[in-house]
Amino acid sequence: MKIYRLHYPHEQHELDLEPSAVAVGFFDGLHRGHQNVISKMEEIAEDKGLKKAVMTFDPHPSVVLSPKKQRTTYLTPLDIKLGMLEARGIDYCFVINFSSALADLTPDEFVQQYIMALDIKEVTAGFDFTYGKFGKGNIEMLSKYESFNTTGVGKIAEGEEKISTTRIREDLAKHDLAHANLILGRPYEVKGVVVQGEKRGRTIGFPTANIEPEYRYHLPAKGVYAVSMQIDNEGTVHKGVCNVGVKPTFHDNLERVSIEVHLFDFDQSIYGENVTVHWHHFIRPEWKFNGIDELKAQIAKDKQKAIGLLENL
Structure with missing residues (x-):
């Protein structure tokens, strides 16, 4: 997949493009609705x-607006x-820097510079897609152009x-993981690296992997979850129980949320x-x-509950 990172203004003559069909949107989550738009494209x-x-x-x-x-x-x-888009077989991905200058373009200016100039012949978008200054452009306006x-x-x-x-973000914030995963079309996931933690878990019989997210994820609300964890280098997947939170039993004013995963039947150093x-x-x-x-008694109960929930995974 060729990735084109475009700012405003961009140099059109530097792009080597064949005619394309494009799905347009922010697509955060690539949930079932997004998948439908991309499938149509x-x-x-x-x-x-x-x-x-x-x-x-x-x-x-929203960072600008x-x-x-x-x-x-x-x-x-x-x-x-x-x-995820590359794995799907997408040929081109246009990543447009959303800046104040871009937000100030009229709908027609946006179309001229980011649709027509990129040799796009077919545009697919959700019914509520808007573009241009004040979001005044919409699907109906796009359909009036004759060049695509x-x-x-x-x-x-x-x-x-x-x-x-x-809705998915709201679900994650109120512990409705079942609904979030349903409309995502897959279990929610976070990529990270295993880092040194307080190592308190192993002293109470439940060693944990402390996960530092690689990116600025919207994390599930503080709580205990049944999870699986893939060690990416090995490709192996292990079942476990995860705590997302600030460990209030040990800290009164800790604000930084941590992700700690206790894997079942696992005894390896994976820092x-x-x-x-x-x-x-x-x-x-x-x-x-x-x-x-x-705390130990409750963790034991949580582990057994997670084992049961993940039995058929």
């Missing part, structure tokens, strides 16, 4: 003999999103509610290894216990 590209392309943006537009509600954590950080065709993809819903990145944690089931919120013995 792929169908059109195959039918018309065009390169398959995705156009996305970085950072999230909504300072009080800016989104700086992601379900699929850019590098992860690019890897536009296909709007309707709402994909679970029940009566639209599948959206916002420095790159890993991927997959969240499968929520078990309970994070609690403060009245001493080590109470």
